[in-house]
Amino acid sequence: MKRWLKEDLWRHAVALVISFFVLFPIYLVFLSALSPTGSLQVTSFIPKSISFRNFHLLFTSPAIPYLDWMKNSIVIAGTIAVLSVVIGAASAFAFSRLRFKGKKQGLQLLLLVQMFPAILSLSAVYVIMERVYSFAPRIGLGTEPGLLLVYLGGAMGVNIWLLKGFVDSIPIELDEAAKVDGASAVQTYWLIFVPLAAPVLAVVSLLSFIGTFNEFILARLFLVDQHSRTIAVGLQGFISGQYATNWGPFAAGSIIASIPLVAIFLSLQRYIISGLTAGSVKG
Amino acid sequence: MEKFFNRKVTVTLKYIVVAFTSALLLMLIMSSFAKREYAISGFLTIGLIAIAVTYLTNYSIPMKFFLPGMFFLFAFVVGPILYTVAMSTFHYETGNYISKPDAISRILATGVRPDPNQTTFDIIIGEDSSKNLEILASDPTNKVYFLSTASTKTDLDPATVAVDGNGDATIAPGFHALTPDQQTALDQQIATTRFVYSSAFFITIEGSNVASLKSQTLKYNSSNDTFVNVQTGAVYKDNGVGNYANLTNKTDFLQPGWRAPIWFSNYAKLFTDPQIRKPLIQVFIWTMVFATLTVLTQFALGLLVAMIMNRKLFGRRIYRSIFILPYAMPSIMSILIWGGMFDTEFGAINHLFGSHVPWFQNAFYARAAVIIVNLWLGFPYFYLITSGALQAIPAELSEAAAIDGASNRQIFRKITLPLLLQVVSPLLVASFAFNFNNFNIIYLLTGGGPTNTLGGAVAGSTDILISYTYKIAFGAGTQNLGLASAISVVIFFIIASISLYGIRRSRVLDSFK
Incomplete structure (x- = not known):
């Protein structure tokens, strides 16, 4: 008993304090979302009455195209998650398994390019896409396909790097066996590598999905129209500068937007964490 | 298959x-x-x-x-x-956005003035027989009538011209009036065409039936690339940095300028122009402090949690799920939520502590808020990393040390921590580099503020280099893309050297050989 007091009690005490720190904002969001007033002001930390008015408002108010935002976010993040891995995996495979001149330089370029933060070349992306708009208005500045193209470019560096790390850990003997049997590099890729790496590809595309879902600044620059915004841009614009007025619906909206991501994350945490140590820092 | x-x-x-x-x-x-x-x-x-x-x-x-x-x-x-x-090597900012030929034609277009008598004509907009834009102009008081296009002027004999009740000419040989719809289609051309009047004056259309007499005050001389103001006699010459400047008064520019190559002037400005250097140094120091404090606090709390959880504890799984929640939530939502909680008037934090702290209005509190929120967002990452690393350290080491009489504190400082740092230091460096450019938390939480806008400052107390650069390039006032690009390149070199150091340590590059 004494040992328990000495060893475990303080651990529980510290853990409870940190739990409070972690849970406080989350509890508050639920409190605000379920409060009937929808204001930022907290009158009591214990709910006196529960109302779904804020959720109701989210789906019915014409001023909040919440479903459009949610749909845009899922479509954009989903497309990027699939395409960036399809394209990135091929490059990662080549970097990991093929021998060719300039491999080292290629990897160094990839590493160097990643160090140039995307936001810094934002003005250049803006000017370039403005020019693209002048001859191809459908994929230029201010369009969803344009945003997708820019995201795809940005996802390349990180994904190729991450995927290469995973590919390196797949035993090379399998490829060699295939090669001995007369398979070409392209056949090895499709018949051996892709089926073997499928779970890894799924994890990377999941990380890619989360990253794109969280992207804010490019989306804000590109998607001006209220209905074409992503959830991040929409909710931010919704409360920017006026926390007090729209807080309730915002809280409700962020709960709904977070639930799928949190659920995916918690259920696949084992795989995602192995990706973390391989060098990604989630934004 | x-x-x-x-x-x-x-x-x-x-x-x-x-x-x-x-x-x-x-x-x-x-x-x-x-x-x-x-x-x-x-x-x-x-x-x-x-x-x-x-x-x-x-x-x-x-x-x-x-x-x-x-x-x-x-x-x-x-x-x-x-x-x-x-x-970054161009003078590229608001007022110097376009190319030089465009700038010259803009200066020519705006460098005009009405004639001293403010003469106007009643006009009908139409076309001549070869479909050129033409006006039928009338000055009923002086009984002057003529047709004019961009290249020729044809005087009409007042005796033969057919006039309406106001004394305005209605028809002329070879002239066809345009319908309002046709005029709308030619809108741009109608607004910009200069119709011939005399050698010194030309006519521009002011409305659907009014035109006025103008003269060019700024004349361009392409042989020596100068503008001359015919009214004042002032000569404007290309000053080499994207503007035509008055020869006798260097601060008198013609607007607009153009984006001109100025090589390393933007970089030089970072070090020599006190209006840029001072805020830049302040922002740079805060960026370093912010990134360092963030990594240290996140790592410390993450490690503490990992150590607490590194033994059988009642409810460990529940604790674990709670602790990784901030990491699982979309960070944008979390930052915005914290932003609401720190609100001075209605925020939950002031309510919880019964205080009235002006979180985002005071530099110190705003910085504290940024660090606290970033700690919340980031410590789970280090918890996950360090708990993995702790389990990898063989228990025999600390057991042996304990037998030799080492205290818990000694075991931690001399055995656990050094072994741990060996594993996580590349990740600490990576995290530093990431937070060095952590745009979202600054932009969404404080917007870089509080900012002394009355003093004309662009940089706020919590602005880090990247958010400051963003403000310079896309801010509300003057947008200076050249300067912002120069800062971006400098940031890139800082980040690249930090990351290369981290990579050297983690020996990632070894695998290239």
């Missing part, structure tokens, strides 16, 4: 994809070439040739894998980086 990868099917599929992509690229190449975007159409042409060579021959097997990724990487990452570097 093998049926699906039947050679005939895959080859056909390949040709369909290649043909489709090529057609799409060809279309873009043609339309970009038509719009004179030669750089873009050149890049796309190279892409098209590369696709043809790579996928229709067996010239290079690795290229078959690389090409799609490389295309996007070069188009949207490498290209913009090079463009940024190029922009």
